Amino acid sequence: MLLTNRLLLLFFFRAFWMKTIVDEVQAQASKSITYSALNPNNPVEPAITVGSSVTTDDNSSWISSSGHFAFGFYGESDGFFVGIQLFVSPIETVVVWTARPDLKRFSKDAFLNFTDEGIFVTPEKEAVAIPLFKFSSKATSANMLDNGNFVVFGSDISNISGTSEVVLATGVTAAAKPGVAYGSSCSSSSRCSSTVGGTYKSIRSCSAYTRCRASTSSDSIIWRSFDFPSDTILGDQYLPCGSNLTSSAGEKDHSIGKYILNFPCGGASLIFYGLKSSRDVWDTGASGGDYNYLNLGDDGRLYLTSSGGNEKDISDYKPNKNTSDVMIYRATLDSDNIFRLYAHNLPDKSTKMVNEIPNIRDSCQNKGICGVNSYCMLVYGNAECKCVPGFEIMSRDSQVTDCRRIKTVPSCVNLTNSAAAVFHMEELNNIAGMENLAYGELSLASREECSNACLNDCNCYAASFIDQKCLKLKLPLTSGRKDDNHPSVTFMKLAGAQSDPAEPKTRREVCIVAIILSAAATISIWIVVIAAFIGAYWFLFRKFREEWRKWELALTEEIAPRYFSYEELRKGSNEFKQVLGKGGYGTVFRADLPIGDSTVAVAVKKLHGAEMEGEREFQAEMRLIGRAYHANIVRLLGFCHDGPSRLIIYELMLRGSFANHIFESRGRRPSWERRAAILLAAARGIHYLHCECETKIIHRDIKPENILIAEDWTAKIADFGLAKLLNKNQMRAATRTLAAGTEGYVAPECEREVAGSEEAQVSEKADVYSYGIVVLETICSKRNREVKELRKLSLCEMVRESYAANELWKLVDGDEVAAPELEKLVKIGLLCVQEDPNARPVMEDVVMMLEGDIDVPTPPSAPFSL
Structure with a gap:
């Protein structure tokens, strides 16, 4: 009996100890990614079900079977991107794909959702979800494969010929090529395949490192990341002709960079472009053949294929076929505009760059590596961009080294003095690459003659002298590089006369002594003046101190709207291309304008229509909104009255109108607390117009589209084109005016009393009615006019019946x-x-009801007008 008890005790102790070890191993596994290969006899990828989500936490990702690839958030500087990472070793992680690099970085509160409609990111709690990709058919599951491809499956095989949608940087959608499910005959020694666009594409061999997904006959691929590369293609991935790769901004910054690699159809060239230029900065120059795909094989072979089966190698890399090491290859357009092929040795956990396109020793020969008015020079083998003399870097935060003038150069067309008295030429030696920019060429004997020829030419801003030839240049200057073997002299025309030659030493000494004595006398005088001023301020002007502060504040604050020229607005809005919204009287564009000491994003309303109508709208908005300054009234920043152009500049409300939120599907609407706060803010803005503004204002067009939402969800009243001023003696009395407003929001007394162009008695109670419609639409998430069309019953009547x-x-x-x-x-x-x-009720009472300061009376049961 004693022996049995001891055996039982030993058994339980051993079981407890084993459970403790297993729990510890599982806990450690959940904290880090396993880099060792798994059992190759189980090649099935873990399925990701619809409804799964990941967060920005380090342990929250969709990981492939071997643990070498992960789909989810990855951190960079001050935020997170969504993409796919390759884990080469515990200390080396490579980003091989980025979803929507055009978006700004997400915060640490963001989370990623996989739904049957697409992949969405919610930037923060209660924020509206942003679509990364949308599917054309219902998704059933997804997998992170061990070749780096994230694939999404649908259950209906009929969707095989359909297309999926990808949200591009421009906000539009494009078709993605459909794919076919992997064959179920995949094993550890076989290969998986897919057919895309009618061409058989081989997928990586199944192994411990590269597994295939065992799928059923009812599965079909409806979306995959391989169809939408960012800056990288992986082994067994291909780039169709006509497609691009876009470089990242830097090695540790995967936002959009400044270079594009294009593979055009009908040839065998790879063409490198600058993102902001249509001119190619490098062309591989290959010719012959009608190639359709740029392929990267699982053996590291980079080659082109045609529809007829022809192949053409484009890299010099020859993989070692005798080695047993498992390799993963990737080809990346790096931030310096070089297309590099990398080999990752998984067992050794090492990385090696094995090929470059273009293969050049001097990085400065890459024509697009530096921005305008700058040149490239090698510093310890690395390319650095420098501004030409008289110029400085435009923006330290920009990835592009564009340079601008330090001092403006005046036009020399109407100069009364000689050019030498206004300009001078500064030299820069051994600069090559600018010869093709010349607009004129002179045969001159000396560099001095070349300098003077440009100095006296109003069209010339730089000149290059080489081999008795003087090349005249205009701005901007591009493609310059420092080459010590290039015997050229570049002259830059700069503002200010040339300094005189060095004066004799004795004269310089006299000048130095005079300067020191003058500085000492000046400092002494200023000390006395400052002391006298301080004394006068404290003893003589003490009673005016408060007025002085007010005057000082008036000088520093930019309260009054400022005038903008049409040219400023045209450039700031990028030719009026980014439309924020349209209305009956105008179109609203986004623009970036210099206001104060910084560049501010604003909304520019460009009025249109007949000349008199546009002028009337402009005068109405300027006269009315210029009188209003309130936290819940959209702020007027400036205007443009330039010839026939009438434009008004407002603060930019980043979340758009209230209508964009309350009529969304249920899952995307703001919370009830936020909707109630927006209604309260709108009521305060209307109450300010009716009772607290210097001159009482009736808005006459209150509707969800005219309630704008700021980034912090503050609501503000906008669009005063139909508003009316009440005279000082009218207060809350009515005014005779033509009825105005939007169908569904116009008060019954206006619709009933107006026929044609007759005038009606309109009071601020018309705004109260419109606000009431907005409240009911917010509750029901339906428009008043849509309810009328469907039920032949007004929204007011429908709500009253439900209330009764x-x-x-x-x-x-x-x-x-x-x-x-x-x-x-x-x-x-x-x-x-x-x-x-x-x-x-008046709006003051409405505000107090919403705030809970007074009780809400029971509404009457009288019927409403249809």
């Missing part, structure tokens, strides 16, 4: 909201839309 039947839950479309809060908003909305204007 105590069935308010039918209005909220499944949203979660507290019953008291819902009832309060419904009652406020019904009070505001009463047919009798005098029965409607």
Whole structure:
């Protein structure tokens, strides 16, 4: 019996000890990624189900079977991108694919969702989800494969010929090539394959490092990352002709860089472009053949293939076929515009660069490596960009070394003095590569003659003298590089006369003594003046100190709107290309304008229509919004009255209009607390116009489109083109005016009393009615006019019936909201839309009801006008 007890005790102790070890191993495995290969006899990738999500946490990723590839967030500098990483070793991680590098970095609160409709990122809690990619058919699962390809599967084989959608940097969608499911005959010794665009493509051999997904006959690939490369292609990946690779900004910055690699159809060339230029900066120059694909084989072979089966190697790399090492290859367009082939030895956990295109020793020979008005020079074998004399770097934060003048050079067309009295020429030796920029060429004997020829030519801003030839240049200068073997002299025309030759030493000494004595006398005088000023300020002007502070504040704050020229607005808005919205009287564009000491993103409203209508709209908005300055009124920053052009500049409301949010699908609407806060802010803005503004204003077009939302979810009233001023003695009285507004939001007294061009009695109660419609639309997430068309019943009547039947839950479309809060908003909305204007509350009472300072009365049961 004693022996049995001891054996039982030993058994339990051993079981407990083994469980402790297993738990510890699992805990350590959850904290880090396993870099060793798994069992090759189990080549099935772990499936990712619809509804799965990852966060920015280090341990939250969709990882391939071997642990060498992971799909999810990766951190860079001050935020996170979404992409695929290759784990070469515990200390070396390589980003091989980035989703939407055009987006700004996400915060640490972001999370990634895989749905049956697409892949979405929610930047922060309660924020609107951003689509990274959308699928054309319903997804059922996904896999992170061990060749670096993230694939999404659908259950319907009929979708094989369909297309998936990818959200591009421009915000539009493009078709992705469909794929065929992997064959179920894949094993550790076989190869997997797929057919894309009618061409058989071999996929990496199945092994411990490169596994294949065992799929059913009902699975089909509806999306895969290999079809949308960013700056890299991996082994067994190909780039179709007509496609591009875009470089990253830097080795540790995978936002969009400044170079593009293009593989055009109908040839065998790879062409390198600058992102902001249509001129190629490098061409491989290969010719012959009609090649359709740029392929990177799983053996590291980089080659072109044609539809007829022809192949052409384009790299000098010859892999060692005798080695047993498992390699992963990638070809990346690096940030210096070099297309490099890398070999990653997984067992050795090492990386080696094995080929470069173009293969050049001097990186400065890459014509696009530096920006305008700069030149390239080698420093310890590395390319560095320097500004030409008289220029400085335009932006230290930019990845492109563009340079601008330090001092403006005046036009010499109307000079009364000689050019030498206004300009001087500064020399820069041994600069090559600018010869093709010349607009004129002279045969001159000396460099002095070349310098004078450019100095006296109003069109010339630089000149290059080489071999008794003087090449005249205009700005901007590009493609320059420092070459000590290039016997040239470049002259830059700069503002200011040339300094005189060195003066005799004795005269310089006298000047130095005079300068020192003058400086000492000046400092002494300023000390006395400052002391006298301080004394006068404290003893003589003490009573004016408060007025002085107010005057000083008025000088420093930019309160009044400023004037902008049409040319400023045209350049700042990039030729009015980025449209934010359109209305009946104008179109709103985004622009970046210099305001104060910085460049500010603004909204520019460009008025259109007949000349008189545009002028009337312009005068109305300037006269009315210029009088309003409130936290819930959109701020007027400036205007343009340039010839026939009428433009108004407002602060930019990054989240758009309220309508963009309340009529979204249920999962994307703001929370009820946020919607209630927006309604309260809008009510405060309208109350300010009615009661607190210097001159009382009736807006006459309150609707969700005219309630704009700032980045911090602050709501502001906008669009005063239809607003009317009340005279000082009118206060809350009505004014006779032509009825205006938007269908569905116009008060009944306006629709009933106006026929044709007749005038109607309109008071601020018309705004109260429109605000009530906005409240009811916010509750129901439906437009008033759409309800009328579908049910032949106004939204007001529908809400009143639900309120009378105590069935308010039918209005909220499944949203979660507290019953008291819902009832309060419904009652406020019904009070505001009463047919009798005098029965409607004033906006001051509406604000107090929303804030909870006064009780909300029960609305009457009288019917509403349809």
